[in-house]
Amino acid sequence: MKKVLSTMMLLLMTTFLVSCIEKEELVKMEATPDSKVPYLDDIWVAVWADEFDGDTLDMTKWSYEIDGGGGGNNELQYYTNNNTTVKDGILTITAKKDDQGHDYTSSRIVTRGKGDFTYGRIQASIKVPDGRGTWPAFWMMPTRSPHGIWPRSGEIDIMEHVGYDNQMIHNSIHTLKYHHSVGTGRGNSIKIPTATTEFHLYEIIWEPGIIMGYVDGELYSTFKYTAGFEREVEFYEVFPFYYDFFIILNLAIGGDWGGQQGVDDSLFPHEYEIDFVRVYQKDYNYYDKAEPSQPSYVQESAYLKNSIYWRESTDDMGVELYNIYVDGELHTTSPLSQVVLKRLEVGQTYEVTIEAVDFTGKVSELSEPISFTYQ
Numbered sequence: 001m002k003k004v005l006s007t008m009m010l011l012l013m014t015t016f017l018v019s020c021i022e023k024e025e026l027v028k029m030e031a032t033p034d035s036k037v038p039y040l041d042d043i044w045v046a047v048w049a050d051e052f053d054g055d056t057l058d059m060t061k062w063s064y065e066i067d068g069g070g071g072g073n074n075e076l077q078y079y080t081n082n083n084t085t086v087k088d089g090i091l092t093i094t095a096k097k098d099d100q101g102h103d104y105t106s107s108r109i110v111t112r113g114k115g116d117f118t119y120g121r122i123q124a125s126i127k128v129p130d131g132r133g134t135w136p137a138f139w140m141m142p143t144r145s146p147h148g149i150w151p152r153s154g155e156i157d158i159m160e161h162v163g164y165d166n167q168m169i170h171n172s173i174h175t176l177k178y179h180h181s182v183g184t185g186r187g188n189s190i191k192i193p194t195a196t197t198e199f200h201l202y203e204i205i206w207e208p209g210i211i212m213g214y215v216d217g218e219l220y221s222t223f224k225y226t227a228g229f230e231r232e233v234e235f236y237e238v239f240p241f242y243y244d245f246f247i248i249l250n251l252a253i254g255g256d257w258g259g260q261q262g263v264d265d266s267l268f269p270h271e272y273e274i275d276f277v278r279v280y281q282k283d284y285n286y287y288d289k290a291e292p293s294q295p296s297y298v299q300e301s302a303y304l305k306n307s308i309y310w311r312e313s314t315d316d317m318g319v320e321l322y323n324i325y326v327d328g329e330l331h332t333t334s335p336l337s338q339v340v341l342k343r344l345e346v347g348q349t350y351e352v353t354i355e356a357v358d359f360t361g362k363v364s365e366l367s368e369p370i371s372f373t374y375q
Contacts, residue, residue, distance in 0.1 A: 052089055052275070
């Protein structure tokens, strides 16, 4: 029953691209010389998985969220710990009409505290239900929220589906600057005619500054942080994806999106089936051989006080962070190619340099210094 893992995929750098994209354009992007590394399946190491081979949910990997409020979004279901089954290698979340005081019951399970990840390749083999009013999802939320409550600390939606549009699959991110509540949502969609009748592999590849969404190995969305395009805000307002997130599987009923065309009560119960969930991370220690490139084009932002940004460094396996030096002393670090300097003397002029650090601790040459006056 288990699906064969995709053996070839391609990592690439692109601009922050999130609206609907034609497939022909994606093919052109895959052919560019901007690819980070030649894709080798061996670079990915399994770090967490649930194959659902038993006869009950593995509570060392998952927890139930019991929620009479429906989980937000004006959803109609009550989440219980009684709406999941594991049989023949399949996890099934079942949404039911309820006669015990709630219109509907369903389940939401999470890996929080049992499977929390920063970066990697996160995937699940899924068959979604078919029925107006259903809203299944495979998504991630921050284990802790260092920048505050939603959407400040981010949300990653690997796969969402709404039953009234049953051939479309959606992938999106939510951040302080980009979220649907203020009309700036960033996401993409792809048509999968057999989404409700066959299992498909839904996946993201998440690395510093970039999240790419795939279905069955086909790239269909790319979210890329580019400091030069986001000079008016701090990086975490755009891309707060540099700390641990946990995985969520749930089947909602109704809600602001799933219920836009009502709920067809004649179709219950609904089953949301998951064959496996797997998480991989790169084997940096074995494959990383080169030092990062020198940060370049370091400059002060004209839009955000005390902000400095630069062109991101390249590395054979990726840059983890940047060290920011003020007058030759390490002042702070940043996971992306922008920083707002703090705790300096107003009116004082400083020399600022930057170095890139990869995941094995190798460092680049220092950038050319810039003169910076603290405001």
